Amino acid sequence: MEQDTTKSIFKWISKLEEFILATAMIIMASLTILNVFTRSLFNHSLAWAQEITQFLIILICFVGLSYGARCARHIRMTAIYDQLSRRHRKVMTIFISAATAALLFYLAWHAFHYVYIVYDLGSVSPVLEIPLFIVYLAAPLGLIMAGIQYVLAVVRNLSKEDVYLSYTHKDEYEDAPEIGNGDGDEEGAGNA
DSSP: OHHHHHHHHHHHHHHHHHHHHHHHHHHHHHHHHHHHHHHHHHSOOOHHHHHHHHHHHHHHHHHHHHHHHHTTOSOOOOTTGGGSOHHHHHHHHHHHHHHHHHHHHHHHHHHHHHHHHHHHHTOBOTTTOOBHHHHHTHHHHHHHHHHHHHHHHHHHHHHSSSOBSSSSOBOOOOOOOOSOOSSSOSTTGGGO
16 A cells, blocks of 8 residues: 555656656747747847746756656765665665755745745746746745655665665666777777
């Protein structure tokens, strides 16, 4: 039962991330292309297109944070980690994931306070006059989604034997490429 709930949360967030990111990227690319054409053909820039593109960049940034956590694509410092045994790496991964989740939820809490301040001030965007609190909601929502991804990583590590960097990505290393693969690319091969 617990595993099914975790899987459904993971699937729901994954689909939401993918939809938001894909839609935002398509709209942003379309608006940028449209703006280039109007600037080139009519010598007129679309200020509203630039404003929407800026809003979409904020959305992509914070939802991308969650997507990066889900795909285990964040920067990791592994000099000490790589020297540990599998059991100690698992403990360290659980601790790092739990601490990161806690930090993300803490930042989301502060981001919600900031959004409330912007809402209370009644700030709007200069061109379209969109309430800015709506745009800035991307920050706490993205931080919460990323925090949930790290919680899911903790759950996966506590319930499975292998070490998981995210809910679906094991801690595995790819084989290093061979040096000198026999096709004459070795250093100094052309000097003979």
